Amino acid sequence: ENGFSPTSIVTDGPISLSQGPGMPMWSPQNYSNDFLGPVPLRMGLEKSRNAMTVRLAVALGIDRIIEMGQRFGIYGEEAPRNFSIVLGAIETTLLKITNAYGIVANGGMEVKPIFVERVQDRYGKTIFKWDERACVLCNETSGSLEPDHPPALEDTRKRIVDEQVDYQLTSMLTGVVERGTAVRAKVLKRPVGGKTGTTNDSNDTWFVGFTPDLVVGTYVGYDRPKSLGKKETGASVALPIF
Numbered sequence: 001e002n003g004f005s006p007t008s009i010v011t012d013g014p015i016s017l018s019q020g021p022g023m024p025m026w027s028p029q030n031y032s033n034d035f036l037g038p039v040p041l042r043m044g045l046e047k048s049r050n051a052m053t054v055r056l057a058v059a060l061g062i063d064r065i066i067e068m069g070q071r072f073g074i075y076g077e078e079a080p081r082n083f084s085i086v087l088g089a090i091e092t093t094l095l096k097i098t099n100a101y102g103i104v105a106n107g108g109m110e111v112k113p114i115f116v117e118r119v120q121d122r123y124g125k126t127i128f129k130w131d132e133r134a135c136v137l138c139n140e141t142s143g144s145l146e147p148d149h150p151p152a153l154e155d156t157r158k159r160i161v162d163e164q165v166d167y168q169l170t171s172m173l174t175g176v177v178e179r180g181t182a183v184r185a186k187v188l189k190r191p192v193g194g195k196t197g198t199t200n201d202s203n204d205t206w207f208v209g210f211t212p213d214l215v216v217g218t219y220v221g222y223d224r225p226k227s228l229g230k231k232e233t234g235a236s237v238a239l240p241i242f
Contacts, residue, residue, distance in 0.1 A: 072100040094206075109157045109160065202229060
């Protein structure tokens with residue numbers, strides 16, 4: 001949306017940001033404690049390069065980052081304006097972030113999480129349904145419908161992100177499985193996109209992945225945060241569950 005593409009070159013190198021008066025500089029590090037230098041944006045996402053992500057966020061501006069997170073429903077109005085947000089420093093829920101990936105998998109169209117889709121009585125009569133969209137001609141029984149003119153289902157969903165942008169997002173997230181931190185998901189032998197996540201000291205591990213018709217989010221961590229163990233990551237703990 002802001003002029004970058006999967007092939008844009010962004011430097012994965014040391015970066016330090018001010019945290020305010022009397023506070024030390026914030027210098028985010030990569031998990032591997034090294035830097036790759038100038039690399040394509042696609043590679044940065046595939047390899048989970050923290051320093052490059054922060055440098056990209058500085059170029060975009062924090063306001064755009066927060067607006068996007070709120071648009072996808074990952075967090076609300078309370079989101080603080082600091083760049084650590086792009087590395088997952090703000091709490092969210094597994095449902096919220098999985099639903100956000102569902103929007104990407106759904107072509108950029110709004111998705112609303114539900115627990116009950118339909119209730120029918122013992123005779124098969126629907127007494128409740130979540131989907132209230134009107135279906136023109138769905139109840140037509142006169143036989144006047146033409147084979148090449150099926151009933152039209154009204155689409156009232158909100159577009160969250162442009163379809164061309166969403167296509168690029170999907171391609172990049174597929175690359176995470178093909179060549180990046182989620183390469184273990186290739187064992188499924190089907191199209192899969194997704195992203196791993198690991199917080200400081202391996203306290204929390206995530207993987208949210210999707211196929212063309214299914215989105216699954218996995219989270220592993222303790223109720224009272226503590227390390228899952230040295231070197232444990234989203235790829236080693238959460239991804240196998242997916």
